[in-house]
Amino acid sequence: SAVISQKPSRDICQRGTSLTIQCQVDSQVTMMFWYRQQPGQSLTLIATANQGSEATYESGFVIDKFPISRPNLTFSTLTVSNMSPEDSSIYLCSVDRGTEAFFGQGTRLTVV
């Protein structure tokens, strides 16, 4: 199994500000994934982060709003920029070990 440390676990932020979420994996992985899970909803893929290249964003998500860094094979950050209440959600990072997906513990973001 993969151990993923994600932080912060929760935050309450003012609208218009930005929050950076960090994920640290216990071993090197090629791809890291960032998901959003709105209250009572499923997991929606935001983007896939590869080390050494630009992240690949899914339809409806843009780099200006959700910039991602992937400085090495064990770490990634997702920034939620210029936040509005609609960004209130749980954000999860994920990695694949074989075909199984492992998730960080999630960041519960509330924008007020």
Next chain:
Amino acid sequence: GENVEQHPSTLSVQEGDSAVIKCTYSDSASNYFPWYKQELGKRPQLIIDIRSNVGEKKDQRIAVTLNKTAKHFSLHITETQPEDSAVYFCAASMMNDMRFGAGTRLTVKP
């Protein structure tokens, strides 16, 4: 891209009864179908998975079936217990591209 539909959205059963959750997928190239259980406030955890070259897989009280022709797969939980109460997500995956169903909130009443 892949589209995964999951039914029902909520399911309530009596302890000891069976629960069945069904999913359909759209991309015939998908070849890996995991099921995740997410308890309140926790991360999703894999409970069982099946690959496209297998029709059925069982692990104690949990089983998954796959019909590739019809592009649907199902999760079966027998002898349900209150601790089975959670949200269950199906997913379909091909080449690191995993898409999730909308989730089923299962409640097992003691």
